[in-house]
Amino acid sequence: MKLSAREVAGYCARPDPEAAGLLLYGGDPMRVAHRRQQAVAALIGPQGEAEMRLARIAGADLRRDPAALMDAVKAQSFFPGPRVALVEEAGDSQAETIAAALGDWRPGDAQIVVTAGQLKPASKLRKLFEGHRSARAAAIYDDPPGREEIQAELARAGLAGASGPALDALFALGRTLEPGDFRQTLEKLALYKLDDETPLSAEEVGLLAPASTEAEADDVVHAAAEAREGEIGPLMQRLSAQGVTPVRLSIAAGRHFRQLYRAASDPEGPGKGIARLRPPVWGPRRDRMEKQARDWGAARLQTALQLLADTDRALRSANQTAPQMAVMERTLLRLSRLRGRR
Structure with a gap:
């Protein structure tokens, strides 16, 4: 069974204890790990691992020892309670082994939880979990939490x-x-x-709040908003080296330009518009955003938002062939040039 994007958070917080298995996959390992941690904790409780009711198997180890998963599914703990057999960083090469374990799964066995990277729709692993009547498949996207x-x-x-x-x-x-x-x-x-x-x-x-790459992500968005075209390339290189994804930059840019548009469109002027933003903006950043909103104006900001929306769709499209970071950098450069026009 395939979970929709809206169902994933709720299911991982309260997974079906009677299900045979759960597949969590996506391009961001940290987000996949977060959902995996959430689901496993909900299934076995806070003491489950200490009570040996969690068996961890690396995907690479499963290739060398295919029987390890079946053994973990059928094994009994010294402590009562539900159990989980966790396969981490799996791929299509383990699909046959996991299919055998799911096929032999019976109520009372350990639930099979599998994590994987990005999987295509034709993936054997995806098809296995999506087509199983007692298992779930959940895609973990880079979208911010609701x-x-x-x-x-x-x-x-x-x-x-x-x-x-x-x-x-x-x-x-x-x-x-x-x-x-x-x-x-x-x-x-x-x-x-x-x-x-x-x-x-x-x-x-x-x-x-932690000091993170968010500060530099903000820097590159501000560079685009203030027509400082020469700073965009070096900042993008640094962010790319730090592992910041193009989708994350797209989200940050979209949020910033939506705030500018709301401020610039306010009937009482950008100053009042900035003051009405939620969450509120304080200090020098407020003054900076007010100036950006005045310099851009609502009409050009509307054009900027359309450009960012097109870019976001392109980044999330399965048909995208150009390097994603290059697509995002080109968009920021176009925004900078749009701001520079008089």
């Missing part, structure tokens, strides 16, 4: 009572950080506020 997912993470960290600007700042952070980094930041915030009964502030969120 509001419900972020609220669930806040509740898990004990920060569900955050409100106002602090909550806006946390939502903004959750949509820019990688899932693991966001969870660690929430844990730090929870410890920071452990003996402090005052409400969490946006300034405290900013203080404990």
